[in-house]
């Protein structure tokens with residue numbers, strides 16, 4: 001498969017991570033994982049009940065488990081929303097948001113709702129989540145997942161996220177889980193490798209900067225803003241965080257999690273980024289046998 005990569009992407013991936021097992025892991029099938037939805041059932045009860053399919057716990061997420069089956073639809077807990085199929089690295093952003101009941105939270109790019117439903121779980125269904133997405137066909141999936149998981153506190157909106165800039169300082173916590181080139185998900189679906197071109201990443205980088213600046217505006221002083229992507233492309237990661245730091249008074253926080261990761265790059269090709277961006281986490285597939293992921297924790 002990797003030998004079918006377009007040469008420009010192959011060269012770029014090797015610049016991002018020259019380690020020998022990086023490309024090897026991009027080809028390995030992805031371990032499936034679920035998050036147990038404590039809005040629907042008690043965690044220990046579900047762990048006991050599903051002991052035949054649950055394997056090791058995801059080290060950074062108390063409710064996350066790797067599973068030994070591809071066929072989750074065969075267990076009733078899945079359509080009932082008791083377990084939610086979710087990649088283990090995608091469980092990270094809500095964990096970093098330090099959520100509590102009664103907060104007012106903005107999920108700017110929310111569909112299909114894996115993280116929105118996890119946010120509601122940590123807020124114990126008390127407070128308010130504004131769950132926004134721009135695409136009607138994805139909004140339908142979001143609403144269906146919110147309903148399935150028993151989320152009662154989400155207000156769904158369908159807007160270009162950049163339009164939220166007028167809701168200045170209204171939210172205790174904001175998540176910008178941005179649209180991206182999905183290079184971290186090649187091992188799940190090779191189509192992302194086929195679709196990639198540099199122009200697309202440059203275009204996305206501009207949109208991501210605008211969405212992140214909007215998320216920062218919406219945040220109350222003292223609040224937490226998380227930026228995440230499932231791509232390994234620096235233009236869509238460090239470049240975006242560097243832009244926020246240079247244009248606002250945002251603080252970047254160090255992230256402490258039981259996960260193997262490296263810090264953000266301070267240099268890539270001809271671009272240099274602030275030293276601060278080392279506080280971001282880059283999670284490459286071979287480091288924990290997961291998808292690739294990038295995450296930054298920002299405070300105001």
Ligand SMILES: C[S@@+](CC[C@H](N)C(=O)[O-])C[C@H]1O[C@@H](n2cnc3c(N)ncnc32)[C@H](O)[C@@H]1O
Nearest residue numbers: 109110111112113114115134160161177178179
């Ligand atoms: C990475 S996905 C979000 C995944 C979601 N947070 C989850 O955990 O299930 C990015 C989302 O951003 C949405 N999107 C793209 N452009 C947007 C925009 N300008 N404003 C708001 N959402 C946008 C896409 O429709 C897509 O659903």
